Amino acid sequence: NAGVTQTPKFQVLKTGQSMTLQCAQDMNHEYMSWYRQDPGMGLRLIHYSVGAGITDQGEVPNGYNVSRSTTEDFPLRLLSAAPSQTSVYFCASSYGQGSDEQYFGPGTRLTVT
Amino acid sequence: GIQVEQSPPDLILQEGANSTLRCNFSDSVNNLQWFHQNPWGQLINLFYIPSGTKQNGRLSATTVATERYSLLYISSSQTTDSGVYFCAVDLLYNQGGKLIFGQGTELSVKP
Numbered sequence: 001n002a003g004v005t006q007t008p009k010f011q012v013l014k015t016g017q018s019m020t021l022q023c024a025q026d027m028n029h030e031y032m033s034w035y036r037q038d039p040g041m042g043l044r045l046i047h048y049s050v051g052a053g054i055t056d057q058g059e060v061p062n063g064y065n066v067s068r069s070t071t072e073d074f075p076l077r078l079l080s081a082a083p084s085q086t087s088v089y090f091c092a093s094s095y096g097q098g099s100d101e102q103y104f105g106p107g108t109r110l111t112v113t
Numbered sequence: 114g115i116q117v118e119q120s121p122p123d124l125i126l127q128e129g130a131n132s133t134l135r136c137n138f139s140d141s142v143n144n145l146q147w148f149h150q151n152p153w154g155q156l157i158n159l160f161y162i163p164s165g166t167k168q169n170g171r172l173s174a175t176t177v178a179t180e181r182y183s184l185l186y187i188s189s190s191q192t193t194d195s196g197v198y199f200c201a202v203d204l205l206y207n208q209g210g211k212l213i214f215g216q217g218t219e220l221s222v223k224p
Binding site: 033035040041042043044045048058059088090092100101102103104106107 | 146148154155156157158161199201211212213214215216217
């Protein structure tokens with residue numbers, strides 16, 4: 001199993017550009033989520049999904065969109081990037097609820113200039 | 114909202130020393146997890162521990178849910194233990210399960 005994979009590993013955007021961060025898992029996990037990690041602030045939940053076709057907002061959802069068309073994939077879209085979105089983004093998955101053991105991807109380091 | 118506080122914020126150890134990291138949380142939780150983020154940024158799940166004590170090699174964790182804290186013990190520390198240790202909680206009344214992370218303890222183990 002590859003576990004949780006994320007692409008790209010690094011990305012630089014200009015303000016106003018859009019992009020999609022990819023996340024995939026091959027463990028047949030129902031629950032997937034996106035976090036951002038900023039210095040001194042730990043990880044904060046952006047969006048999560050409890051299964052295909054179902055998504056919901058986390059703690060810091062503004063500026064991000066998600067969809068879940070398959071069990072395996074959970075992309076995160078930035079429609080109009082802002083410097084405040086400079087961060088490291090982690091995707092995670094678990095078998096059932098978010099309270100189950102979480103498996104994290106390697107992260108995407110995003111810089112918005 | 115719920116508060117998750119970790120202490121100490123940073124810690125420097127000599128190789129071979131023992132340490133205890135603490136996580137306090139302000140509300141009832143379904144679950145608590147400990148993670149290690151290595152110097153390359155990878156997050157690894159160490160323990161899934163809603164209550165009681167678990168051990169994995171040189172690491173062990175204890176959660177006392179009624180008193181709203183958890184402890185992570187590292188014995189005979191090694192340089193590879195360096196990194197940031199996070200605790201994360203899942204709220205008892207939460208629908209769908211959302212992990213709330215503490216701010217982490219940054220550990221540096223010197224040879």
